[in-house]
Amino acid sequence: MAAWGDRLAGVRGVLLDISGVLYDSGEGGGRPIAGSVDAVARLKRSGLKVRFCTNESQKSRGRLVGELRGLGFDVSEAEVTSPPPAARRLLQERGLRPHLLVHDEVRSEFDHIDTSNPNCVLIGDAGDHFSYRNLNRAFQVLMGLADPVLLSLGSGRYYKQSSGLMLDVGCYMKALEYACGIQAEVVGKPSPEFFRSALRELGVEAHQAVMVGDDIVGDVGGAQRCGMRALQVRTGKFRPSDEQHPEVKADGYVDNLAEAVDLLLRHADQ
Amino acid sequence: MAAWGDRLAGVRGVLLDISGVLYDSGEGGGRPIAGSVDAVARLKRSGLKVRFCTNESQKSRGRLVGELRGLGFDVSEAEVTSPPPAARRLLQERGLRPHLLVHDEVRSEFDHIDTSNPNCVLIGDAGDHFSYRNLNRAFQVLMGLADPVLLSLGSGRYYKQSSGLMLDVGCYMKALEYACGIQAEVVGKPSPEFFRSALRELGVEAHQAVMVGDDIVGDVGGAQRCGMRALQVRTGKFRPSDEQHPEVKADGYVDNLAEAVDLLLRHADQ
Numbered sequence: 305m306a307a308w309g310d311r312l313a314g315v316r317g318v319l320l321d322i323s324g325v326l327y328d329s330g331e332g333g334g335r336p337i338a339g340s341v342d343a344v345a346r347l348k349r350s351g352l353k354v355r356f357c358t359n360e361s362q363k364s365r366g367r368l369v370g371e372l373r374g375l376g377f378d379v380s381e382a383e384v385t386s387p388p389p390a391a392r393r394l395l396q397e398r399g400l401r402p403h404l405l406v407h408d409e410v411r412s413e414f415d416h417i418d419t420s421n422p423n424c425v426l427i428g429d430a431g432d433h434f435s436y437r438n439l440n441r442a443f444q445v446l447m448g449l450a451d452p453v454l455l456s457l458g459s460g461r462y463y464k465q466s467s468g469l470m471l472d473v474g475c476y477m478k479a480l481e482y483a484c485g486i487q488a489e490v491v492g493k494p495s496p497e498f499f500r501s502a503l504r505e506l507g508v509e510a511h512q513a514v515m516v517g518d519d520i521v522g523d524v525g526g527a528q529r530c531g532m533r534a535l536q537v538r539t540g541k542f543r544p545s546d547e548q549h550p551e552v553k554a555d556g557y558v559d560n561l562a563e564a565v566d567l568l569l570r571h572a573d574q
Numbered sequence: 575m576a577a578w579g580d581r582l583a584g585v586r587g588v589l590l591d592i593s594g595v596l597y598d599s600g601e602g603g604g605r606p607i608a609g610s611v612d613a614v615a616r617l618k619r620s621g622l623k624v625r626f627c628t629n630e631s632q633k634s635r636g637r638l639v640g641e642l643r644g645l646g647f648d649v650s651e652a653e654v655t656s657p658p659p660a661a662r663r664l665l666q667e668r669g670l671r672p673h674l675l676v677h678d679e680v681r682s683e684f685d686h687i688d689t690s691n692p693n694c695v696l697i698g699d700a701g702d703h704f705s706y707r708n709l710n711r712a713f714q715v716l717m718g719l720a721d722p723v724l725l726s727l728g729s730g731r732y733y734k735q736s737s738g739l740m741l742d743v744g745c746y747m748k749a750l751e752y753a754c755g756i757q758a759e760v761v762g763k764p765s766p767e768f769f770r771s772a773l774r775e776l777g778v779e780a781h782q783a784v785m786v787g788d789d790i791v792g793d794v795g796g797a798q799r800c801g802m803r804a805l806q807v808r809t810g811k812f813r814p815s816d817e818q819h820p821e822v823k824a825d826g827y828v829d830n831l832a833e834a835v836d837l838l839l840r841h842a843d844q
Contacts, residue, residue: 436704440741443732447739461753462713469717471710471753478752479745483731 308571311555315533315572317353317508319499320344322360322368322384323463324518324540325561326377330466333371337539339562341376347565348378352572355506356384357499357515359458359492359522361428361473362407364388385502387457387492388413391426394491400453402426403445405438405476410457424453427480429460429473439476446484454480458492460522464541493519494526503530514555514572516564518542525552535564578841581825585803585842587623587778589769590614592630592638592654593733594788594810595831596647600736603641607809609832611646617835618648622842625776626654627769627785629728629762629792631698631743632677634658655772657727657762658683661696664761670723672696673715675708675746680727694723697750699730699743709746716754724750728762730792734811763789764796773800784825784842786834788812795822805834 305311323329326344327336347354356379360368365381365388372379388410395402401418404411406428414426425442446452460472477488492498503510510531517523518540527534536546536554539561547557558564575581593599596614597606617624626649630638635651635658642649658680665672671688674681676698684696695712716722730742747758762768773780780801787793788810797804806816806824809831817827828834 430706432706434706434709436700436702436741439704439745443741443745444738447732461755462717468714471706471713471749475709475713475749475753479741479749482748483741483745485731 305556308556308567311533312514312568312571313573314512315352315514315568316512317355317503317506317514318347318568319355319357319502319506319513319515319527319532320347320561321515321517321519321523322356322358322372324542325516325537326372327375328464328466328540329371333374335466336375336377337560339560343561343565344377344379346569350569352568353506353508354383355502357493357502358384358386359460359472361387361410361457361492362431364409364413367409385498385505387428387498390498390501391455391457391491392417394455395424395426400424400455402455403442405430405433405442406457407431407433423449424455425480426455426457427473427476428457430476434476439479443480443483446480446486452484452486454484454486454488456488456490456492458522459488459490459494460519462541464518469541493517493522494529496526496530499527499530499532503532512573514568516561520546520549520552520554524554528552528555537561537564575826578826578837581803582784582838582841583843584782585622585784585838586782587625587773587776587784588617588838589625589627589772589776589783589785589797589802590617590831591763591785591787591789591793592626592628592642594812595786595807596626596642597645598734598736598810599641603644605736606645606647607830609830613831613835614647614649616839620839622838623776623778624653625772627763627772628654628656629699629730629742631657631680631727631762632701634679634683637679655768655775657698657768660768660771661725661727661761662687664725665694665696670694670725672725673712675700675703675712676727677701677703693719694725695750696725696727697743697746698727700746704746709749713750713753716750716756722754722756724754724756724758726758726760726762728792729758729760729764730789732811734788739811763787763792764799766796766800769797769800769802773802782843784838786831790816790819790822790824794824798822798825807831807834
């Protein structure tokens with residue numbers, strides 16, 4: 305592999321995944337990953353542009369940012385790109401009236417969206433709301449549509465909470481895809497449109513940006529397909545087999561965000 | 575298409591799917607499909623061999639047969655091939671200790687199976703037991719295994735209850751496959767091994783048997799891959815688009831079991 309200096313040359317902006325990179329979510333607000341609070345602070349003091357890019361769809365941005373700030377992270381709502389606002393724009397642009405299968409807390413993000421007589425289904429990481437009854441209701445809505453549209457806030461397989469690995473929305477997306485014989489539209493990583501909107505908000509070109517995430521497919525593969533570089537951290541949902549993934553090879557593997565920031569501060573443009 | 579006489583020539587045995595062919599399940603035991611009680615009786619009075627082949631994994635065979643008899647069907651437990659006994663044999667042969675995610679009523683079929691320190695996960699049509707918590711527990715067991723084994727009692731997408739379409743076990747199988755990056759082993763239709771055991775119990779060769787079902791993939795496609803002929807009924811989960819299925823073409827489409835039996839009594843060997 306090329307030296308870090310070559311791999312990080314020309315980087316001017318950094319997109320940070322949140323869950324598994326900054327912290328592991330969980331009861332009582334979760335816990336920060338060692339070194340990450342300080343790493344974010346150092347990155348923001350540098351000349352590099354920084355933005356947070358998450359598929360979090362179980363909490364509102366307000367609650368997420370509140371929890372992170374409670375753990376000591378320097379982050380504000382305006383710095384976070386997350387699926388619900390992107391989905392809201394998409395629904396409005398296409399005149400879609402969703403049947404919502406989302407966590408109660410995220411429902412408020414769709415307060416001003418018409419949900420009467422639904423012509424699509426939108427699912428997020430609904431957690432305990434993914435009951436048989438609720439999933440079946442979403443299925444029945446889709447089967448009642450001549451041209452069923454399923455929007456999914458992310459396609460993640462699982463994430464890591466402090467209590468263990470947890471099924472993510474992608475699994476329920478797959479269940480509905482199979483049930484209805486359809487393909488969902490993903491709003492969130494690894495959708496290229498979602499990465500491009502994060503890049504616009506970050507204010508740098510793809511070739512000047514690096515994504516740091518714990519998901520080899522959703523973070524690393526997705527960012528690379530958009531022309532960005534991407535580092536995988538060995539925290540969160542990282543598994544050693546990720547480093548031999550058959551389709552995705554990160555531009556670098558680092559033990560944690562602290563190491564990624566050490567390297568960025570040494571080798572990236574500032 | 576060839577005349578019915580040619581299509582049914584040499585048929586000596588009939589496998590009947592239950593849900594969607596005999597009856598639509600539902601609250602209070604479900605309701606029979608018009609003409610099916612009489613059709614089963616006529617078939618059993620004929621010289622044709624008859625057996626029931628179901629993926630039912632939400633009820634014990636005893637309860638299922640009790641409900642069917644209550645609706646007027648002439649059927650006994652010994653005439654029914656269903657996934658739980660086949661799964662029990664497979665677990666014993668391979669020394670597998672399952673974590674069970676099945677309906678309470680089916681749990682008793684595994685009473686004498688060691689479920690301590692599980693080395694596989696077995697899922698059935700668990701209905702309301704498919705909570706986020708229960709599915710996540712099954713996921714965590716699989717992720718904790720060096721060589722994860724997932725057994726699924728069927729791979730159906732959905733079935734029809736009198737109250738509407740209901741998600742079947744296949745959707746949850748797909749969710750776990752995606753979450754863990756694995757492939758489940760299906761015990762039940764359309765597994766060839768399952769059809770072959772039904773044929774052995776029916777006592778005829780594959781080329782002498784016809785399957786009658788409402789599922790174009792699980793019943794019709796599965797039976798045909800085993801060398802049987804197969805008719806699809808336009809009841810239960812049948813949808814008009816099934817008659818233009820891209821991969822599976824039934825040997826005949828009939829309005830209901832009554833029409834299938836009319837044709838069989840006229841054209842099959844007896």
